[in-house]
Amino acid sequence: MPLRVPKRFTRLYITALSLVAFLTILGQILIQTTLEDELHDPWLVNYAGRQRFHSQLIAKTALLLTQRPDLTNKEIQLQELKRVLADWEDHQNQLRTGDLRDIKAKSVNSDTIQSMFEDIDPHFQVIAKNTHSVLKWIEKADTSQKIDKDLKNIFAHELTFLQKMNRIVFQYDKEAKEKVTKLRGIELGLMALTLFILLMEGLFIFRHAVQKLRETLIQLIEAREKTYKANQELQTAYQQLRLAQSQLLETTQLRHHQELKEHKIHASALLQGQEEERRRLSKEMHDGVGQMLTGLKLMTENFANTKSWTDYDRQNALNLRQLVGQTIQEVRSISNNLMPTVLNDFGIKSALKQLVDSTARNCAAHLTFASNLNDERFDQRIEIGLYRIAQEAIHNAVKHADASEISLGILQKNAEISLTIKDNGKGFRLNKKKFTPTSPSHGLHNIQERAHLLDGTLKINSAIGRGTEIAVQIPNDTKLTR
Template identity: 35%
Template sequence: MRATDRRANPTQRRTFFTTPVATSTTGPLRLTRLYIATLLGLAVLLTVGQLITQWQFDKFQDELWIIRYTALQRHQSQQVAKKALLLSDQHDPAAFRQTQKSLQNTFETISKYYRQGQQGILTEPSRTIANSDSVKLLYRAVQPHFDGLQAGTRLLTELRGPDDLRTEAGQRGLKLILANETAFLERIDAVVRQYTHELRQKLASLQRFEQYLYLLTLAILTAIAWFVYRPAARRLREAVAQLVAAEQRTTEANRKLTSVNTSLNKARQQLVESAKQQFQLQINEQKSRTAYLVAGQEEERKRLSRELHDGLGQMLTAIKLQIEGLEGRLANGAPVETNLQPLKSLITQTIQEARSISNNLMPSALSDFGLMPALRVLAEQHNRLAPGMVTLEADRWLMDPHAARLAQPVEITLYRVTQEALTNAIRHGKATHIGIHLFEKDQYLHLSITDNGVGFKTQRLSKEPHGQGVHNMHERVKLVNGTFKLTSVPGKGTKLKVSIPYHSHALTHDYDKTNVS
């Protein structure tokens, strides 16, 4: 029916092949975001660099003003000494008072600039800068000479006339000015040099910052060119090439439409054949699985037959012989009390053997109490023969007798796998210690069985008789949607791990003992 529909609508099928597929916008969108991000980063970087540079330039201008104030102190200190000497040569009272006033104004100017420079205060613009420790130390060295100039100036400006210059106060004031003028000039020169040195260091730091900013800007521009413009150009070329190739493909697709129809018919036939083969493979696999199960059942029947014949049958035969002997003694009138005790012991052994066979078919602990009690009984049976051979560990909730029961198939599967693994480890692996660990993790119930036996190469399982038992365990686990893993190294023992989806059921279990066996 589908093949007929395809042949009936060739136009629709042609439309399917020639419809262009929408191009994904993920690439261009990513490039756009990257382009915007790089430009924003570059703008922010340049803005921050410009703000830092302007801020540094403002600080440099403030420091230049401070240097100017300090340099003016040198000039003014020379003017103070010059006016003090000029004052000593004045004999006219009017000229004397005018020179005193000029001296006082000059020193007030020096005092103003000195205080501003010492405290880092600027009047134009009105701001304050922080002097370095070196500058503060130099100003402390200047302070005594400044105080000397101030004291000498005060003494000279307090004179009343030219005649007072010859007094002790006049001569002392002139000596103070002349004695401190040179030292004050040298110390102020040291302050100017320190200011200049610090300014040069800051200019060098700003120059390095500008260089780093320049290099970083170049790196960002290079990154934009490499990661944005280059991919964009490549994508543009690819888009043009794709358009040309799309036109060619459209022409080629129309030309190949007839051959595609033929190929579709062939593909349909191949699909049908493949489905048949797959179905046949599933049937063969199911047959193989069924054959393994039947073989396992036959093996179990043979084992049960041997146990009945070699164990229970022999004991019943011995009981029959004991009864026949007892019957002969009764017929002859001989005493029979001495033969009853061996007969009772033989009957007791027969009962125990019958119970053992029944327990192997379906343990009563498994049907009545659940998985963990059955595993304990199984471990105790082996430990009675060899103390400490089997150790059993489980999560606390599994050991709780009041916990919810597991699903019936899960309990049977885990018990039978453990039973078969213990038999193989003792019979074929010659193990002296076997560890059983049952725990729940990630909604799976995990059974791990490890022994210290001789181990073997797992490739031998398909060639040796006991490989049938491993396969039966594997099939049992697959029936409950579990996973089965067996690892073994010659001389280092064997480890078996089973993982089954975990679902607890608080239901009464009613086992079909015939199917379980």
Template identity: 70%
Template structure:
């Protein structure tokens, strides 16, 4: 049913508009036809009136040319008379037959007009014949006879021609007015019919449509108000949902931060315990095992300097002394790796320099160390963390990267301490979005974890065959 109403109104609108359009087009056709007919009628009236004037002009010219032998420029007047006669005859034929050649149109004369032209034709022919005779007499080199008879004939028929031509002009005018009156009456009927059609359309089409549109508009307004109310309720529910979501997110983030904090504390405590254990082992190796090995070395030296030893025994004593010395150096190296005393005594700069020097001395690796620090000290956690990061990075470059050049740099950059380790080794593929290697490496994970515990940032740039660069930024506040 809701679809039938618009279709019905659509059909009614189409019918109503089509009828109005038909009446409008019909009225335009009638008007255009009437205008075209009026143009023809005006031409007919105009040239019918000119016929009277031209007939008078023909009579006067004929009289003037025949009665004034001393007339100057007589040939020109004869030419003009011939032209006027030719136009007078041509227009008479156009008016009589209705073939309006001058305006390329046709006109149908009424029975009355045709009868009038038949009645006037005898006078027209008489005037035309006499005028041609006068022109012929004027054009003779030696004039013979007289033209008085032709002049009398022209003037005898001219007055009758004028009166009857007046009646034809009057008839043309009357018929034109009758056409205009008829057209006006038709247009009035068309206008009245159009107004009636519009009235019927207004009563049976537009008025019901307005009522229906009004009802639909009220329904739309009510629906909009209900939609607005529902939208407000949805907006309120959405705001409550957003608030709940925000609280849930805040709680989740707080819990996540708490877990990260606990994990960080746990990891930090674990690393701190490892460092304490390394410090204890380093001290025990240095103070305990180192002292005993030193005593053993002294005993080996006293044995090697004793008398009464065979050459073989003396050589064995010397080998024992050298072995003990090497063992002492190895123990010192292990103790220094576990916890270098220079780190506790002089800070991270000298500790890293000693690490580079000992690596070069023990492995022969080509290491370079640079720093702009002025032997300044930092928090022990930062110093130990930077040292371990550098130690792990150098170990990876020497052992796995097969680098020919390794550069270690530590410097201050605004409020950060920056540690940069660069090598030209084999390199590896890395995920630029997550800063994680495509092949799991325990060493790089340790670097990232230690950097995170120091609230720092680490960037790893590596390309296969072009080396690796590790940049660690640690915030430091004095």
């Protein structure tokens, strides 16, 4: 039976994992926020320290420019003082307001630091104001006692500015360390809480899960053994079934081959009997009826020469002679269709050539014949089969397809004989699945049956309005005779 996991266990497991995930995310948010704030602390400490250095540089440069007018690089010193002064004022403003434009960030000063900036601001303003005054007098080249007064004011407040700025630097550093200590405490607290939750999960959830898993594994192993035994039994039964199926299939195939062989023998015997009967009828019509009709024709010729007959009787005799001649030709045509003597005497090429010529004389279609044979002779069964196929195909093209162009070709290549009949008639729709035409004619069935009895292949290509092409390939294993 399948094990059902208790809903309570599932809820506890989801709750525990959710709590761990929440604490992890919360810790990351706190840490990332604190780190984001602490990223500004090094800049604050650094630039607060630089403010001390810049204040000293401002006082020293101002003194140098006023006390040593013979300096060769006075203009450079003057430009440097302007630059340092502007930078000093800008960074003092950034540090005091928290608008750190250099690093595109915002910082909130603590109340302590904010009060320190308010305390140092008067000294900063005095130094900045007097330095601008010194610059103005230097640019005017005025060496009056006003410059000395401005210098005294600068140096009077510069030491105090340094001391108070030192306190600001130390306060920045102290607050940065306090943030790191606070962050460490938060991280340790979150880690302890996470470990506690994991411990509770192990005691109240995972221990039961391991027990259930152990029981499930035992049941799975038992089920696997049962399945393995059942599979072995099924394999044995399947092998027996396959063996029986193979034997049945082999028996069925043998029976099918036997039936096909018997059908082929029966059809071959039937066709052979038909050909023998045709040969007999052809011989009887040629030797019997043909001879009698020839004699009758001679008699009518004698009657027509009688001088005592009237013109009316003589005309009837002439009509009778003509009718007897047409009857003789029809009997010869029927006898030749039943079994052409040229096929027995000269072979398949001559017989097919005669078939094309006689058909061309009796219909309006234009027939052509092509062959690469000379005087080769094949097995009588092959020659008769190929002749009957060509005869049936040409008959269908003339009678049913209303073709105006018919071509017949017989070619020999290696050990195969290829017979092709092509016309430009009406064509028909071919059923590709059963390989039978949808037209009511049975001629193609006879062609297919004869090709099968000769162990050949039959291909029919036809479409309505595009004519028909019949191609038969017969294997020829007999030796050729010259």
